[in-house]
Amino acid sequence: MMKRVALPGSDLAVSAIGYGTADLGVGMTDGDVASLLGAFRDAGGTFVDTAHVYAFWTSAGAGSSECAIGRYLAANRWDDVVVATKGGHPGLPGYRRTDRWLDPGRIHADIEDSLGRLRVDRIDLYYLHRDDLDLTVDEIIDALNEEIRAGTIGAIAASNWSVARLQAANDYAQARGLQGFVASQIEWSLASKRPAEPKPRGDQTVVAQEQDIEFHRRSGLPLCAYASTARGFFAPDSKNPSGYDNEASRTRRERARELAAQKGCTPTQIALAWLMNQSFPCIPLTGTVSIEHLRENLGAAAVTLTDSERDYLAYQEN
Known part of the structure; x- marks a missing residue:
């Protein structure tokens, strides 16, 4: 049984590793989807992460991931699954939105879409995919709490x-x-990466920096880490993905390889274990559609690190 992580302020407890599904259902059969979700479930996984916008960039179109999950859940009983989806994403070419993507009407419409695609009566955990700085946090929190009272999330x-x-x-x-x-979901991995470049209004992502990590240490708010394997940076055949190829990342990878050899696991598993062994709750999301890679990543749940090993991995450039 994979360890569970409680989300304070809710009645939810999720598996220590979540399954990110941005590409689920794209160019694959329902049988392929069932094999992936079944492997995740068999390893003790319970936390499935998707989004309203996922797959808009493919011929399958937005909603393909949610629909694939919905078909699986309709055909397979999974009592302890926690389904998280995201809405409130600004418009992009091929994904039309209003200028106010977090106004109450837009949030409600996205939730209704997701409920239908997922074939559920309530979404366990609902993320806002991006912020809208033109709205106050008061307006946004009020709108979300209306949905909670209505029972949709x-x-x-x-x-x-x-x-x-x-x-x-x-x-x-x-x-x-x-x-x-x-909870908060941002990009974080053992590899070092500079802050995200400024984007057009609304479509701003966040790459974890020291102020983000310090906030989570201080508050105890769980961090759900996407791109948790640094897009394959720790794999044996890594092509050094853009943004990660720097002295700190290369040194961290060498140290991950060293510890992996000592512990009989892979460097990628060490990188994921590093996230799970923080002083605050951190849940890495693995987004692969390869059964082999999925099983490797899920194996990281059995890898433990001492505080000194965790600190050793976090090399900083002078």
Whole structure:
């Protein structure tokens, strides 16, 4: 049984590793989807992460991931699964949105779409995929709590939000007895990466920096880490993905290889274990559609690191 991680402020407990499904259902049969989700489930996984926007960039179109998960859940009983989806993404070429992608009407419409695609009556954990700085956190939290009261969603979380906005949103919720964000999803891995480049209004992602990590240490808010394997940076055949090829990352990879040899596991498993062995709850999301890679990544749940090993891996450039 894979360890469970509680999400404080909710009744949810999720598997220590989550399954990210951006490409699920794209160019694959329902049998392929069942094999992947079945392998995740058999390893003790319970936390499935998707989004309203996923696969809009393919011929399958937006919603393909949610629909594939919905078909699987309709055909397979999975009592302890926690389904998280994301809505409120700004418009992109091929994904039309209004200028106010987090207004109450847009949030409600995205939730209704996702409920239908997933074939569920309530979404366990609902993320806002991006922030909209033109709206106050008060307006956003109020709208999400209306959905909670209506029973369409269970708990709420933020994806690609800044520390300042996360703190302000949860302070507002606490002061008014409302539900705040119970998790934050940003990009983080053992590899070192510079902050995300500024994007057009709304489509801003967040790559974890020291201020983000310090916020999670201080607050205890769970961090769900996407791109948790640094897009294959720790694999034996790594092509050094863009953004990760620097002195700190290369040194961390060498140290991961060293510890992997000592522990009888792979460097990728060490990189994932590093995330799971932080001083605050951190849940890496693995997004592969390869059964072999999925099983390797899930094997990281059995790898433990001492505090000194964790600190040894986190090499910093001078």
